[in-house]
Amino acid sequence: MKRLFVLGVLISMVVGGCMVVAIGAAQQDRHHAIGAGAGAGFCAASEADLEAVADALGDGYGTTQAEHAVTIVQTAAARDLPEQAAVVALATAMQESGIRVLANPAVPASYDFPHDGEGGDHDSIGIYQQRPHWGPVEVLMDPAGSADLFYDALERIDGWEDLPVTVAAQEVQVSAYPDAYADDEAGARAAVEAAGACEWIHPVAGYGVNSGWRTAERPTHNGVDLGAPRGEPILAASAGEVVTVVCNARTPAGRQYSCDVDGNPTMMGCGWYVEIAHADSVLTRYCHMGSRPGVSVGDTVAAGDLLGYVGSSGRSSGPHLHLEVHRSHQPNFDTAISPVDFFESREVTL
Numbered sequence: 001m002k003r004l005f006v007l008g009v010l011i012s013m014v015v016g017g018c019m020v021v022a023i024g025a026a027q028q029d030r031h032h033a034i035g036a037g038a039g040a041g042f043c044a045a046s047e048a049d050l051e052a053v054a055d056a057l058g059d060g061y062g063t064t065q066a067e068h069a070v071t072i073v074q075t076a077a078a079r080d081l082p083e084q085a086a087v088v089a090l091a092t093a094m095q096e097s098g099i100r101v102l103a104n105p106a107v108p109a110s111y112d113f114p115h116d117g118e119g120g121d122h123d124s125i126g127i128y129q130q131r132p133h134w135g136p137v138e139v140l141m142d143p144a145g146s147a148d149l150f151y152d153a154l155e156r157i158d159g160w161e162d163l164p165v166t167v168a169a170q171e172v173q174v175s176a177y178p179d180a181y182a183d184d185e186a187g188a189r190a191a192v193e194a195a196g197a198c199e200w201i202h203p204v205a206g207y208g209v210n211s212g213w214r215t216a217e218r219p220t221h222n223g224v225d226l227g228a229p230r231g232e233p234i235l236a237a238s239a240g241e242v243v244t245v246v247c248n249a250r251t252p253a254g255r256q257y258s259c260d261v262d263g264n265p266t267m268m269g270c271g272w273y274v275e276i277a278h279a280d281s282v283l284t285r286y287c288h289m290g291s292r293p294g295v296s297v298g299d300t301v302a303a304g305d306l307l308g309y310v311g312s313s314g315r316s317s318g319p320h321l322h323l324e325v326h327r328s329h330q331p332n333f334d335t336a337i338s339p340v341d342f343f344e345s346r347e348v349t350l
């Protein structure tokens with residue numbers, strides 16, 4: 001579940017040669033979410049992500065099914081469930097409905113909700129073919145709501161994590177054909193991985209590194225400086241949730257300073273900045289924007305979504321994007337990793 005952390009005083013930390021210093025509770029609205037530390041992935045799913053998930057599911061699955069699959073994975077992540085839960089849910093969805101929201105003539109109200117087709121098995125409806133005793137029709141017909149009901153039932157099974165997927169699925173579904181779920185396990189597992197392995201892009205494509213990560217000259221530079229000009233759009237590098245939108249700028253005397261004007265190298269703070277929490281406890285930070293970012297804490301973004309524009313707010317000698325990557329949703333000096341290496345591992349050259 002999402003937890004809201006309002007930190008009264010954030011410990012001062014050196015960030016990219018820019019001292020990030022707390023300005024007080026009012027402006028520190030940190031929002032940690034997305035199953036930090038949980039195994040299940042999270043992806044807001046660009047078109048490319050959905051196609052990758054559809055491919056992983058196998059023949060006969062398209063982007064509509066991939067979208068439902070991503071919802072199933074996201075619902076697990078939101079509950080801090082391990083990846084195995086999403087695999088069980090998805091294998092079940094594949095077997096029961098081909099991951100389609102199915103209406104049923106025996107339940108006329110099911111046609112009042114968006115559906116991908118119809119089925120005729122008793123009075124079973126929705127992706128998991130749940131029967132009316134599971135819950136209200138509007139929940140059974142909703143991809144996220146029905147996944148929640150599935151996970152509720154799964155979590156009631158003692159030791160479900162250690163059960164074979166087929167057995168766990170059968171116990172939830174009380175199916176007459178438990179072995180049927182086995183066919184779908186491989187596709188489900190591949191799709192859950194694909195749903196967590198979101199597309200990564202260059203946040204300011206075409207502009208390279210002009211100051212590196214923790215160089216000999218700048219050992220506390222916890223990110224890279226990308227030499228993009230003022231006004232260049234800054235794009236989310238991958239899908240995730242916006243967890244921080246803050247103006248952090250102080251004068252050498254420690255007084256708060258505007259982020260809507262240029263800062264300078266004597267100042268502290270990385271100006272207007274945004275943090276996005278991604279799957280696998282990865283976090284990206286984008287500093288020195290020239291004006292208030294266009295996203296808000298709690299927003300879900302996809303790779304390529306506009307975050308704001310390059311500027312020079314805070315401790316900065318001129319317009320550029322200072323970009324950091326952290327291996328934690330609670331970033332500090334020790335969690336920073338080389339953005340160049342990380343992006344390389346995602347097949348993106350900074």
Ligand SMILES: [Zn+2]
Binds near residue numbers: 016017
């Ligand atoms: Zn920098």
